[in-house]
Amino acid sequence: MIDEMTQGVLKVATDEVAGPYLMVVITQLDEICAALDRHKIRYWVDSDAISINNEPPVTVINFGRAGDPAKIQAILDEAG
Amino acid sequence: MSLRDDLRALADQTQDRLSEAWAFYIHCRQAWRLLQQLARKGQPVGIVDLTTKRHLLQDEFESRVQKYTTVQLTETTFRELCRILEEWVLGLIRIWLIAYPEDLDLEFDPATGQRRNRERDEIQVPLSRLLHLRDCDMILGGLIEAKIRDLSYQRPEKWFQYLETRMQLGSPDLAQRAKLHEMKAARDCLEHNRGVVNRDYVNKAGAAARFTESQHVQIDEPYLIACFSLLRDVTDAMANKAAQIASGPKPPRKKNRGRGKSTAS
Structure with a gap:
């Protein structure tokens, strides 16, 4: 899946303690959430989005400590 | 202030604390998140350490923000919510x-000025704690604070029972x-067991438990x-009911409360 913010491949970022997460522009949110829902991935989305310099607002999809970054990345790659 | 005013002031203060x-x-x-997004874009965030004169390094910054926001910040806020709950009820x-x-x-009967049975008093106070207090109000104040302190170490179900x-009130x-018990259990787990779920959490949370043993408590x-919504609703409902009760005559005590001992404590 293409990251509309960078025009590169949408990559799952991760933190050892916080777990994996995705920063995405909100126009991509529905498509990504639909793919995650199809695979029954647990996640939550920040309750707001931030726009810098009038660029499309960006929000964060969080997967928590139990999130599996490799599995999520595979789902995104397959959906793209 | 009247009892009703005192109750309303506490409820307002609690709602203000929740909003804050x-x-x-x-x-x-x-x-x-704003800083995280700037870091993702490779834009300098412009924070300079005045001691070293160096700009904040953006390496690792992005993922650190994820931890700050979804672990440390949520847990800090959650602990504050638990404090607000405790201070509201107590x-x-x-x-x-x-x-x-x-x-x-x-067991004290105001009509006769006597206890109804001769079993052990509900509160026992060492004489040494009373001797330096000068009047009845001070003694009662000391007893009330001792009771509050005692309750603060007990589970929320004891608070509500008391x-x-x-x-x-009939509220919550x-x-x-059940949800409030789970909140307190999660808070205790974060505070005393580094967030790793143990038997204590499972026992305290009961049917509302969100995790099983050895999992890690996640405050997402x-x-x-x-939790915010629950505390707002509970505080509001309890305050309204308490104000209603405080406006009328003191409610009669429940008759079926066990015999003597500390069933009601």
């Missing part, structure tokens, strides 16, 4: 006991209580929002 805790959480997260009990100190001992046997309801934003 929410604003703290949401504004901190938004500020961190504050309510304190205000009630100041107005009706005879409720310190449910309240119910005195004020008969059973479903709300949807849960935090649900």
Whole structure:
């Protein structure tokens, strides 16, 4: 899946303690959430989005400590 | 101030604290997310360490923000919510006991000035703790604070049980209580077991447990929002009911409360 913010491949970022997460522009949110829902991935989305310099607002999809970054990345790659 | 005014002031103060805790959480997260986005874009965030004169390094910054916002910030806010809950319930009990100190001992009969049975008193106080106090109000005040301190070490179900046997609020309801018990269990787990779920959590949380043993307690934003909403609803309902009770004559004590001992404590 293409990251509309960078025009590169949408990559799952991760933190050892916080777990994996995705920063995405909100126009991509529905498509990504639909793919995650199809695979029954647990996640939550920040309750707001931030726009810098009038660029499309960006929000964060969080997967928590139990999130599996490799599995999520595979789902995104397959959906793209 | 009247009992009703005292109750209303405590409820307002509690609602204000909830609003402030929410604003703290949401504004901190938004500020961190803004910095995270700048770091993702490779834009300098412009923070200079005045000692080293160096700009804040953006390496690792992005993922650190994820931890700050979804772990440390949510847990800090959650702990504050648990403090607000405790101070609300114990504050309510304190205000009630100041107005009706005879409720310190449910076996005391105000009509006769005697206890109804001869079993052990509900509260036993060493004489040394009373001798330096000069009058009855000070003694009662000391007893009330001792009772509040004692309750603060007990589980929330004991708080609500204590309240119910005195004020008969009928609030929070059973479903709300279960969620509040889980909140307190999660807080204790974070505080005393580094967030790793143990048997204590499972026992305290009961049917509302969200995790099983050896999992890690996660305070995510949807849960935090649900906790805010629950506390607002519970505080509001309890305050309204308490104000209603405080406006009328003191409610009669419940008759079926066990025999002697500390069933109501």
